[in-house]
Amino acid sequence: MGNQQFLADKIRTQEYHLNMGPQHPATHGVMRMVLKLDGEEIRDVEPVMGYIHRSIEKMSEHITYKQIIHLTDRLDYLSSHQNNEAVALLVEKATGIEVNDRIKVIRTIMSELSRIASHQLWWAVMGMDTGALTTFFYGFRDRELINDIFEETCGSRLTMNYSVIGGVRYDLHENFVKRVKDFIVHFRKKLPEYDQLLSNNVIFRKRTEGIGILTKEQVIAFGMNGPTARASGFVCDIRKKIPYSAYDRVHFEEIMATEGDAFARYKVRILEMWESMRIIEQLIDDIPEGEFKVKTKAVIKLPAGEHLQRVETARGDFGVYAISDGKKNPFRLKFRSPSFANMHGLNKMSEGTKIADLVVNFSTIDVVVPDIDR
C-alpha cells in the first residue's frame, strides 16, 4: 500500500471526461452517461436523460383515460401489458368497476408472459454486454414464441394495448391455452441452457460476482425496486404486498438474494422466469368462463381526488398516480417508472470500478430508456 501511494505521488495521471452515448451500444437506447475517468477507472458517472422525452405525462392531461392506456405502451415497451393494466386498474378502482375472474386471470397470465419475454430480452442483451454474442440469439429464439402468442390474441407483438378499462380488448384466441402450454414445456427445457451458456461460465462469474454491490439500506435510500432491489435483500414485490388481478390466488415465491452484486441481480431475474412459469401453470388450466370485457360508460370520469395504482412490471414497481378534478381527463398524472428509480443506484455501483463493469452494472439494473424519460 505504501508503495502504491509512493507511485501515485510520483506518477500523475489526468482525469478526463468521456461521453458514453447518446448513441452507444451499451446504453440500450438514447441515453448519455458522462464519465469521469482515470485511465480505465471510473471516478464519477453522471447519467444525462431527456434524449427521448415525449412529455407523455403532460399529454395525458389532455386526453381521456381510455386514450392514456395507448400512451403507456410507449413507456416501458417490454412491460407494455403491465403498464396498460396499471391504468386500467386505477380507473376500475376509482370508479368502482368490478371485473370478473376471467379478466383477472387473463391479465395475470399476460403479465407473466410479458415478464418472461422481458427477462429473456434482458438476458440476451446482458450476455451481449459482457461480450458473449450468442446469448442474443438464444434469448430471442424463445422470446419469439411469446411474441407469437401475443400476436395471435392481441394482434400486436410488442406494444400490446391489450388491457382496456373494464377488461381486455379481445377474447383469447382459441389456440392460446395450447400454445402457452407448449411454450412452458419448451421453455422449461431451454432455460437450463441459459445457465449452461452464460451463468456457469467462469469468465462471466468473474465479471459479475462482487461487482457493483449495493446494500439493502442503499437500495431503499435510492428508491430502487423490482428485481434489482430484491437482489440486495429488499422485500418489495408488489404482487405479494398489494396483490392485484389474480395474484392473490396463486402460489409463488418472491425471489430474493442478499449479495447485492451484479450476479445476484442476474440470478434473481433468471429465477423469476421459473416463478413466472409456475404462476402461468397454476392459472392456464382453468381460465374461468365469462365475459372478457364488462360494460362501461362511454365517458369515464374519475371522482375528484387522488388515485394511485401500483403494479409490478418486469423492472419493478410501476405506479400511476392521478389527481382528478372530476373531469374526463386527469388534472395531473404521474407515472412512477421503475427504470428511473433504479438509475439512481448506478453512480454508487460504479464507485471504483472499470468501464467494463459500468456496462455490466448498467445491464443488470435493466433499464428501458423510454421508461426513464417518459
Next chain:
Amino acid sequence: MTANKTIITDFLVDQMQMPVDIAFWVEIVVVAAVYLGVFALLGLFLVWMERRAAAFFQQRLGPNRRGPAGLFQTIADALKLVSKEITGTEKRDKFLYTIAPYFVIVTALMALAVLPFSQELQAFDINLGVFFITSVSSVAVIGIFLAGWASNNKFSLLGGMRSGIQMISYELSIGMVIVAMTVLTGTLQLSEIISFQQEHGWSIWSGHIPAIIGFMIFMIAGTAESNRTPFDLVEAESELGSGYHSEYSGMNFAYYFLAEFVNMFIISAMVVILFFGGWLSPFGITDGIPYVGVFWFVFKTLGVVMLMMWFRWTFPRFRIDQLLTLEWKYLIPISMVNIVFMALVVWLGLTF
C-alpha cells in the same frame, strides 16, 4: 527461397531464355503478387467462415445467397468497402492516421510469407522462422496503437491503450512456449521443426505433458494476440463502440478487418507447425506425394481456426485487470516452469 525460386527461375531461364538477374526479379514480383492474392482471398474466406460458424453456433443460417453457400458474399462486402469514402476525424494526426493500417497489413503479409504450406511450397525458409514470425507480428501492435492515438477519439485511445497492454503482455507467454518447443525440436527453422516431427511424431505426442501444457498456453495467448473474444477488449463493441478502428472507414477499415483474420490464420498455423506436424499427414498416409501437404496444412489450420471461432461465439469478455492477472500471475509462471519441465523431459530422454 527454395522450391518456388528454382521452379520459376528455371522455367524463365531455360524456356524463356531470360537472363538470370532479370529472372530473379521477375520471380520476386510473381511470388509477391501470388501472396497478395492468397492474402486477400484467405482473409475473405476466413470472414465468410467466421460468419457461417457464428450462424451455426447461434442457430441461424448466415450468408447463403451469393454464390455457393454464400461464398461470394464477403467479396461483395469487400467491393462495397473499396467503394466507400475514406473519412476521418477533423483533428486527427493525418500522417500517423494514414500509415497506421499498413503496419498491421504489412506485418500480417510478412508473417504469411514464411509459412510452410508444404515441403515444396514455402516462399522463404529462413533459419529463424519462428523467431521471425513472432518478431514481425509484434510490430502489428504499433499499427493498432497508432490508430488509437491518431484518431483523436477517446474511445479509440482507450482501445489503443488496451491493445498495447494486452498484446505486449501475451507475446511473452507465446515466446516462452516457443522456447519450450524449441528445446524439444532443437531448431527455429520451420521446415526443420516439421522434419523433426516427421521422425519423432507430432510434437504434441512426442513432447507429451509439457507440450500439451504449452499447447493450451499457446491457444490462450494466441487468441489474446489476435484480439478475439474472450480477449477482444481492444474492440469491445459493448464498451468502446469498436475501439481503435472507430474512426476508420472504407479500405482503411478493411485492412484492419482482413489483418485480424489473417493474423488468426497465422496463429493457428503456428499452432499446427509447433504441435501438430505442419503439412504432415496423420500416420504418414500421404507422405511422399508432393503438394498433398498443402491440403493437410490448411485442413489442420482451419481446424484450429474453427476452435478459435468456437471460443469467440461462446465466451464473454474479460475485464482488463482480469486479463493482466491471467497473463502475469498464471500464464507466465506456468510457461516458465514449463520450459524447465520440457528441458528435463528432453534431458532425461522421456520423449517419444
